[in-house]
Amino acid sequence: xxxxxxxxxxxxxxxxxxxxxxxxxxxxxxxxxxxxxxxxxxxxxxxxxxxxxxxxxxxxxxxxxxxxxxxxxxxxxxxxxxxxxxxxxxxxxxxxxxxxxxxxxxxxxxxxxxxxxxxxxxxxxxxxxxxxxxxxxxxxxxxxxxxxxxxxxxxxxxxxxxxxxxxxxxxxxxxxxxxxxxxxxxxxxxxxxxxxxxxxxxxxxxxxxxxxxxxxxxxxxxxxxxxxxxxxxxxxxxxxxxxxxxxxxxxxxxxxxx
Amino acid sequence: xxxxxxxxxxxxxxxxxxxxxxxxxxxxxxxxxxxxxxxxxxxxxxxxxxxxxxxxxxxxxxxxxxxxxxxxxxxxxxxxxxxxxxxxxxxxxxxxxxxxxxxxxxxxxxxxxxxxxxxxxxxxxxxxxxxxxxxxxxxxxxxxxxxxxxxxxxxxxxxxxxxxxxxxxxxxxxxxxxxxxxxxxxxxxxxxxxxxxxxxxxxxxxxxxxxxxxxxxxxxxxxxxxxxxxxxxxxxxxxxxxxxxxxxxxx
Numbered sequence: 001x002x003x004x005x006x007x008x009x010x011x012x013x014x015x016x017x018x019x020x021x022x023x024x025x026x027x028x029x030x031x032x033x034x035x036x037x038x039x040x041x042x043x044x045x046x047x048x049x050x051x052x053x054x055x056x057x058x059x060x061x062x063x064x065x066x067x068x069x070x071x072x073x074x075x076x077x078x079x080x081x082x083x084x085x086x087x088x089x090x091x092x093x094x095x096x097x098x099x100x101x102x103x104x105x106x107x108x109x110x111x112x113x114x115x116x117x118x119x120x121x122x123x124x125x126x127x128x129x130x131x132x133x134x135x136x137x138x139x140x141x142x143x144x145x146x147x148x149x150x151x152x153x154x155x156x157x158x159x160x161x162x163x164x165x166x167x168x169x170x171x172x173x174x175x176x177x178x179x180x181x182x183x184x185x186x187x188x189x190x191x192x193x194x195x196x197x198x199x200x201x202x203x204x205x206x207x208x209x210x211x212x213x214x215x216x217x218x219x220x221x222x223x224x225x226x227x228x229x230x231x232x233x234x235x236x237x238x239x240x241x242x243x244x245x246x247x248x249x250x251x252x253x254x255x256x257x258x
Numbered sequence: 259x260x261x262x263x264x265x266x267x268x269x270x271x272x273x274x275x276x277x278x279x280x281x282x283x284x285x286x287x288x289x290x291x292x293x294x295x296x297x298x299x300x301x302x303x304x305x306x307x308x309x310x311x312x313x314x315x316x317x318x319x320x321x322x323x324x325x326x327x328x329x330x331x332x333x334x335x336x337x338x339x340x341x342x343x344x345x346x347x348x349x350x351x352x353x354x355x356x357x358x359x360x361x362x363x364x365x366x367x368x369x370x371x372x373x374x375x376x377x378x379x380x381x382x383x384x385x386x387x388x389x390x391x392x393x394x395x396x397x398x399x400x401x402x403x404x405x406x407x408x409x410x411x412x413x414x415x416x417x418x419x420x421x422x423x424x425x426x427x428x429x430x431x432x433x434x435x436x437x438x439x440x441x442x443x444x445x446x447x448x449x450x451x452x453x454x455x456x457x458x459x460x461x462x463x464x465x466x467x468x469x470x471x472x473x474x475x476x477x478x479x480x481x482x483x484x485x486x487x488x489x490x491x492x493x494x495x496x497x498x499x500x501x502x503x504x505x506x507x508x509x
Contacts, residue, residue, distance in 0.1 A: 006366035010352060017354045081350035085411060088316045088344035088421075089367045090336045257318050 003091050007099020008106060015069060015107040028061045028115060032122055048219050051123060055215045058115045059142070063174060066108040066146050070153035071166040073100040074252065083257055094249050097154065101245060104150045109143045131218070137225060138218045144237045145212035149174055151244035152207075158251035177209045207240040260330075262419055262450055263292040263315065267324035270310050270474075284310040286474040287324065292452055292467075294418070297445050299465035299482075300454040303501055307474040308454040309347070312423050315452075316344060328419065340368070343412030347424040349404035353397035357388050357407050360396065361414055368415040375414075382410040385440065402433035409440055420444060422453035426460065438464065462486075462493040472501045 015021055035050045077083040077096075086096065116139045124130045152173070156166040180187075181203075188199035211233055214225060268288040271281040285307045292298045302308050313319045314326050317333050331338040351360055358379055365375035383389045386406035391399065396407060405425070412420060425441070426434040434457070441451055441464055455461050461468060462482055469479040477500045478485055482493065490496040 002369050003367050006363050009366075010355070010363055013359070014352070014354055080353075081346070081348070082352055084316075084318065084346050084350055085344060085364075085408075087318060088339060088342070088346075089364060089415075090338075090340045091367060092336050 003095045004099045004102060007096060008103040011069075011073065011100060011103020012107045012110075015103075015111075020068070021065060021111065024061050024064060025111070025114065028057055029118055031057055032119055047127070052215065052219045054119055054123075055138075055219065058112070058119060059213075059215070061115060062108060062112045062142065062146060063149065063171070065111050066104065066149050067153050067167055067170045067174070068163075069107060070100070070104040070150045071157050071170065072163040073104065074154065074157050075163050075166075078257065087257070093252050097245060097249050097252060101150055101154060101241075104154075105143075105147050108146045108150065112139060112143055112146065131221065133224060134218050134221075137230065138214050141212040141214055141225075141230060141233065144234050145209050147241045148207050148209065148237050148244070151241040151248065155244045155248040155251070158248055158255065174209065177206055178213065181206055181208050182210050207237075211236070260294065261291040261327075262294050262329050263290065263298075263327070263452055264330075265290045265311070265314070265324065265326045268311070268314060268321050268326055269323035270307075270314060270319065271322045283322075284474050285314075285321075288471065288474070288476055290469060290476070290479070292419075292450060294450055295448050296466045297441065297451045297464050298453070299461040299468040300452060300471075301456075301458070301461065301468055301497060302454075302471040306471045306501075308471065309423060310474075311471075312421060312454065315421060341415070341418045343415065343417035343420045345405075345408045345412040345420070345422045345425050347427055349401065349408055351396050351404065351407060351411070354395060356393050356395055357383060357399075357410070358392045360407060361410055364411050364414045370415065378414060378416070382413055385413075386410045387436070402429055402436075405429060405433065405437070409437065413444075417449070419450045419452065422451065424454055424456065426455065426457055434460070458492075458494040458497055468493070470497060470500050477501065 032054045035054055074096075077086070083096075087093070116135055120130070120132070120135050149170070153166060153170050156170050157163065160166045160169060184199055184203035184206075188196045188203060191199060217223070217225065265288050268285050268290075269283065270285040271283045273281050288307070288311060290311075300308055300311070310319070314321050315328065315333055317336070317339065320334065326333045328338040329341060333339075352363075355363065361379045361382065362375060365378065370378065380389075383392050386409050388403060388406055388410065391403065396404060399407065405428075409425070412422070422441070426437050429437065438460055441453070444451055445464065465482055467479070467481050468485055470477045470485070485500075486493055486496045490499065
């Protein structure tokens, strides 16, 4: 476990020493601040709309950070050849993958926590209302979902040649799942065989990331999701994350380093 | 004496890409044995198979046939690398870390306790004369400084065997001398050093034994004096003769 934590530490150090994270954070912060500072004559619909917009921004920013960071981890190790002195130590390729995964997941979680904290302070100071548990639950579910995205991206970085291709493809896949994932079964019903079976198969195979999206509940103040359901969602995410990490390891194990 | 580095009938073939699918052998039945406390020079022209051999020893590529062992353990087991230090030819380190952070990272991988790791980091940074630059990012270092960080990371676990891939390549005379001094010092401490080099003068000075390979085949192995033999004045002449080099004037 020492090795995995050591690798995790390096990934986190790399993230906070790169400038792109700060650019994204400042951008998100400025938009959130600008939106939160506007006077809307206490119209609850507009306030909800602004909150929805800010949360969407947090989702997009968190996905951007996670996918771009995870996509370059293993290719950068190979390209800069830092993988050689690393694997010349008693380190297995499986440990490299786990270390990279944990590093990316913790780093994206930290960035996400900062985004949520900022959002909570801005909205709380305007509304004088602090639904801390709701925000915490939304953060937790989103962070769990980012675990699946991190593992998927690491797998993509083994399969696709360049980090830019991985980022583009992963964005399309993740956005596709978030927007269309829940409707695929309905689409399948309106199609004839064999397309129906194919769409159903995709529906049952893909990780349903939209299950972790509770923005609407937070924005409309509908209250907390049952914690037992959250636990089940975490198990569901753990299964997919484990599967993607296993596939990444199988691919990386056979990958030539030279 | 027990061999701490050994290869047995080692073959490595690279699969060719494209229409001609014939595989190209990079190593052809290499047999090597290095004993504890030796400084062993591994020589050969470019493309002879030196780096391939090192890549097999470090577990980067699997052998096509045969086997390689470090301390009697198959190199495919990660534990075989617990007691070795490796210095790559070029400097491949995380440039966003400082020298002490890099050493701390590798110390953690070896499971060295924190207090002991800090002591070793201090000692090694003094040894490689990087004490004043220890808190600077590696990306700001010169090539010589980066090579010295490499030496420090190779020694962080106090290894019994050091594998150095052309450790003085690209260094200025001062840098080369410093690296030579460090190897000499390790030799005096009884460490085993296995290194590939094109600097035959330096090999002649430091090494106890040498092996010369060409086209993936072992041409000779033995003590430096033995390899030079009565017919050559120095190792360079012996080397050129062994690999079959003919000067153009002689053709």
